[in-house]
Amino acid sequence: MLGVPGNIAVILLKPNWKKMxxxxRSLMLNLAISDLICLLTLPPWIYNLLHSWIFGVVSCKLLSGLVYCSVYGSQFTVTAVSVQRYLVVVHRVDCKRVRKRVLLGLLWLLALLNxxxxxxVRQVKTDQKLKRCQPIYSSDSQRAALLLTEAMVGFASLSLVAFSYFSLHRKVSQGAFFNNRQITRLVTCIIVCFVVLWVPYHVINLLGVAAICLQNDILLKFCRNAWNVTGALSFVNSCVNPLLYAFTSEKMCSVFQKKDPEQQNSRNL
Known part of the structure; x- marks a missing residue:
């Protein structure tokens, strides 16, 4: 109810994108599209949790792959946005030379591969006369490897985002932009939201790997219950992205231009 209209509004209205x-603009649009795809898959998952999976094995695999692909697409796009802003502001790199289609194609290719x-692994399993669309692993090693890979990719993306924005904040604070509270709040909000909504999920994945390796049934049961909660938080990230990245971008651009009008490269934000 929140994320779908928000991302549709971003796609149709393109708020405050004139100075970008x-x-x-392409990255913002790609972010909104990937988040929208992710959120549109929610109704079948809600029905699956409340009742049973009635959509068949093929739909189970396709929807699972679609939601993971869109989530990875969103993560990689957020990372690309962060790195782009870092390169433009800190290193004065002209990102116009990068081909948009090549970059977007590479982001979605990485998302698809992951x-x-x-x-x-997604299958339809009958549990107490109820059908569930859930991962079925051939071995504990396969399960641990997939969880570890997902956590490593997630933490790599988080690290790049954090590094880019902390470096950007340091540049803004120490350079000609001085200490601007508006920029500080915006950068802090972006980092905090991304970390708070994604770190728990990847931490539980690492705990799941530990539980599998240690054959600890109690810890594994805790992870199973926690995955539902932390997975829901990752969907929340798709709802807040329009507010953080689309509707606030003009503020960041206008502050850069106001504080440092001689640095024309800041318009590339």
Whole structure:
């Protein structure tokens, strides 16, 4: 109810995008599309949790792969946005030379490659006369490897985002932009939301790997219950992205231009 209208509004209205570069507009649009795809898959999952999976094995695999692909697409796009802003502001790199289609194609290719395992392991399992769409692993080693890979990719993305924005904040604070509270709040909000909504999920994945390796049934049961909660938080991230990245971008651009009008490269944000 919140995320779908928000992302549709971003796609149709393109709020405050006039001062952005063509690359930034493409990344913002790609972020909104990936988040929208992710959120549109929610109704079948809600029905699956409340009742049973009635959509068949093929739909189970396709929807699972689609949601993972869109989630990875969103993560990689957020990372690309962060790195782009870092390069433009801190290193004065002209990102206009980068081909938009090549970059977007690479982001979705990486998202698809990271989602292939989901197509393989997702099956429809009957549990107490109820059918559930859930991952079925051939071995504990396969399960641990997939969880560890997902956690490593997630933490790598989080690290790049955190590094980019902390470096950007340091540049803004120490350079010609001085200490601007508006920029500080915006950067802090972006980092905190991304970390708070994604770190728990990846931490539980690491705990799941530990539980599998240690054969600890109690810890594994805790992880099973926690995955539902932390997975829901990751969907919340798709709801807040329009507010953080689309509707606040003009504020960041206007502050850069106001504080440092001689640095024209800041318009590439």
């Amino acid at each position: 570069s063509s690359m930034s 989602s292939i395992a989901t197509f393989v």
